[in-house]
Amino acid sequence: MATKGNNALLKGIPTTKDAFVVIVKTEWNAPIINKLEAGAKRVLKEAGLGVKVLTVPGAFEIPFAVKAYAESNEPKADAFIAFGTVIRGDTPHFDYVCKAVTDGVVALNLTLNAPVIFGVLTVDNEQQALERVGGVHGHKGEEAAVTALKMIALKRKLK
Template identity: 60%
Template sequence: MAVSNEQLTDTTGIQIKKDAFVVIVKTTWNNHVISVLEAGCIKILEQHQVNFKVLEVPGAFEIPFAVQHYFNKATKKPDAFIALGCVIKGDTPHFDYVCEGVTQGIMQLNVTLPVPVIYGVLTVNNQLQADERTGGIHGHKGEEAAAAALHMMALSQSII
């Protein structure tokens, strides 16, 4: 049974601390897609009065570095990171290397950092598939990433 975008973005009853803080790390590559993901992400965060900061990196491969570096250097530690990117397949194997690298990098951060790093990176074959995931038939992955961050922050805070 398919899950609807409304189910994936339902944050009813989620309780997070009052001063929750999220860092969104977004790529400038494929900005026409990223700006839509970012808008959906921010919409959900603002609905929950979550403070956030946005960092820009050139491409998806650089996301794990930015997350790790921010966490290591910042005095105000975030409660979660949200990684937003879009890798569209081309004619070379570059797509495979970038997708694998960013996926493994974000997974590694999730097992080493004490805060969640949400995977909001689209890995698609073409622009139509990106459009279908930014408010189209496959929902809005920016909104879903923000909802996932809220869920994971609530989980993390409930365990402490």
Template identity: 55%
Template sequence: MALSSDSNTLLDLSEIMHLRNGKVGIVYTEWNDAIINEQIAGAKRIAEQTGNTVSNLVKVPGCFEIPYACKALYEQTVNDADGPNAIIAFGAVIRGGTPHFDYVCKAVTEGILQLNLTLPVPVIFGVLTLDNDAQAWERLGGVHGHKGEEAMIAALKMIAMQNNLQ
């Protein structure tokens, strides 16, 4: 089982502390809102700590709708100077007693993959795929780190990577 502490460079903020154009949009679900609210809070903490911003917050009903909303957010802000240069997708899918979990997880994963191959801004996969509610809290400040914070770190590092390629 992978732990955040197994990859110290992932959590190193030094390369993004001087990034000042980090505008990150967040697309998030209404389902499992206590979990999602903590993911967003973690992302905002890192943005504030590094002097970057959350430029947009877009709410969708569930994880299946995330890829559409990410694409719509990009298309609506492409000519906006304050639009995001990265997007984070936050959601939490908790396994139930039917195969619905598998279908939703596969759809959102493949949707975000397609966005990363077609949009000129990175889309960070912040969707938690869980067997139970307790696993979420292990990933939101527990033994598995804080996935909301890690998603923002990944978004800002991807923006820095893009800046370095230009």
């Protein structure tokens, strides 16, 4: 169960200079995704980071887009943030999509040289999603951006 915003996460945000983050977001559930993106961009821009946004049709396609970008000649990403919202329906499709995107992000974290932050909401209904984009459960877009900042700082510290 989610807490009412991850207040501990928002403490001790590191200063991260000269970093670049790629956000991969879905077209599905655009009103929610756009709020996740706006929150993340706000935090990243306040921190002085460069940001690029890629849009894919659905959550299932997120891992492919992250991998394709990482292997491209585009500017090197210091971190990726994956944004999607998968809302439970009447069929097992929800379970398959959630597992596939989760497994894909885990695999990317184990193979890429940049962290991939999991910002995919997996909820039972639209109300639960709204509660996580500035509602009673905090703002998961902002939290994903803070996580990216912390992971970039950790990686740089370990070099």
